[in-house]
Amino acid sequence: MRRNPERRAALLDAAIEVLARDGARGLTFRAVDTEAGVPTGTASNYFNNRDDLFTQVGHRFYERLEPDPAVIAASLDGPRDRDRVTELMREVVGRVTRFRSGYLALLELRLEATRRPELRRLLTERIRADVDFNISHHTRSGLPGDATSVVVLYLALNWLILERLTLPDVFPEEQFDSLVAEVVERVLAGSS
Structure with a gap:
């Protein structure tokens, strides 16, 4: 699991954009990678699975809304x-x-x-x-x-x-x- 906090935040911000635009079915690691402008496979290095990605997006939303x-x-x-x-x-x-x-x-x-x-x-x-x-x-x-x-x-x-x-x-x-x-x-x- 990668530990670059800035990259993780950028991936989560990209995931927020994907969710807002494409809905939950559109939230894939590949879509997050594309939205973030990073190489394919990057998101899968930061999140264990889609459940983890969804949960981390929930945390990130609240960080940004404070x-x-x-x-x-x-x-x-x-x-x-x-x-x-x-x-x-x-x-x-x-x-x-x-x-x-x-x-x-x-x-x-x-x-x-x-x-x-x-x-x-x-x-x-x-x-x-x-x-x-x-x-x-x-x-x-x-x-x-x-x-x-x-x-x-x-x-x-x-x-x-x-x-x-x-x-x-x-x-x-x-x-x-x-x-x-x-x-x-x-x-x-x-x-x-």
Whole structure:
């Protein structure tokens, strides 16, 4: 097994692009090699099998999607009100949709997780940890809303992101900021 971390990251980034473009059936070592522009057989030197490749792609997606620490720090600055929550939710929607291929690859990974126990375990653990972190961070920060509010925002905004990336004509681009604001307003209605 090869240990060049930069090459491994490049292969995983290529795998994300292949998954987003061609789906899970198109994710082969040869397709990853071609996308990465490396000699045929390179990916097979870095990953034991397709299961390993899928699992490693899941890890890589989350590495690339991590928010900038400044964004997390900024969430603690200023007023703790609905406007701040709306601003933070717009940042999340923007960050995820800017990584379009990553989110589409994640959708493919989620479907594959129904057939691959190790991938299912990874995604379950990672998504649960993200939800738990978001709940903890939100409640500690003094922002309005409770744990259920965070979960409902997570669910609603994930579907909004899905629409934006897969069926962008359902809601015109210029509606997304107002839709995020409306989701926050409705979810936090009655919260101080």
